[in-house]
Amino acid sequence: xxxxxxxPKFQVLKTGQSMTLQCAQDMNHNSMYWYRQDPGMGxxxxxxxxxxxxxxxxxxxxxYNVSRLNKREFSLRLESAAPSQTSVYFCASSGxxxxxxxxxxxxxLTVV
Amino acid sequence: AxxxxxxxxxxxxxxxxxxxxxCNYSYSGSxxxxxxxxxxxxxxxxxxxxxxxxxxxxxxxxxxxxETSFHLKKPFAQEEDSAMYYCAPPxxxxxxxxxGKGTRLHILP
Numbered sequence: 717x718x719x720x721x722x723x724p725k726f727q728v729l730k731t732g733q734s735m736t737l738q739c740a741q742d743m744n745h746n747s748m749y750w751y752r753q754d755p756g757m758g759x760x761x762x763x764x765x766x767x768x769x770x771x772x773x774x775x776x777x778x779x780y781n782v783s784r785l786n787k788r789e790f791s792l793r794l795e796s797a798a799p800s801q802t803s804v805y806f807c808a809s810s811g812x813x814x815x816x817x818x819x820x821x822x823x824x825l826t827v828v
Numbered sequence: 829a830x831x832x833x834x835x836x837x838x839x840x841x842x843x844x845x846x847x848x849x850x851c852n853y854s855y856s857g858s859x860x861x862x863x864x865x866x867x868x869x870x871x872x873x874x875x876x877x878x879x880x881x882x883x884x885x886x887x888x889x890x891x892x893x894x895e896t897s898f899h900l901k902k903p904f905a906q907e908e909d910s911a912m913y914y915c916a917p918p919x920x921x922x923x924x925x926x927x928g929k930g931t932r933l934h935i936l937p
Contacts, residue, residue, distance in 0.1 A: 749925060810919045816916075820871060
């Protein structure tokens with residue numbers, strides 16, 4: 717039972733480069749989330765998707781785009797990476813029968 | 829919107845001493861609250877939920893409606909308790925899950 721899987725685990729980007737963080741869940745959850753975690757700031761919601769085909773902004777959406785490709789997959793894209801986007805990114809999902817979140821292992825992104 | 833506040837960014841406690849991580853909530857009705865834990869360089873995982881009234885790894889959390897609090901407590905801290913702890917409400921009607929800012933618990937030897 718894999719749960720929530722994120723790729724890659726680590727990434728170093730140069731300023732201005734683009735990349736996509738992938739997330740997949742195998743729990744048949746409707747809701748999926750992207751968070752960033754920064755020291756002293758806790759977990760902040762970037763974007764979320766309540767169901768396949770829908771996405772909504774969270775607390776800190778600027779500089780990011782998302783795609784809910786299907787029920788399983790929710791990707792996060794940085795079109796032009798900036799040093800301020802250096803962070804640890806977590807994907808999470810939540811189902812109808814449960815109201816808590818299940819997390820992926822995180823992606824440590826460094827933008828130089 | 830259902831919000832939680834964790835007033836302490838860092839809490840240092842000696843091994844064997846009691847631990848209390850504070851969480852206050854700011855919504856009415858019957859709240860359902862959770863504590864998540866993140867050990868060093870690991871994913872966040874659910875520690876406990878108030879409706880189950882369970883004790884996990886010696887931790888308990890009681891909902892106090894009068895004080896609108898859901899503090900996480902453990903009578904005797906252990907070194908392996910060092911971690912980041914997040915308080916959170918359940919998934920909301922708009923499907924958001926907004927976490928508190930977290931408290932880093934550091935157990936001193």
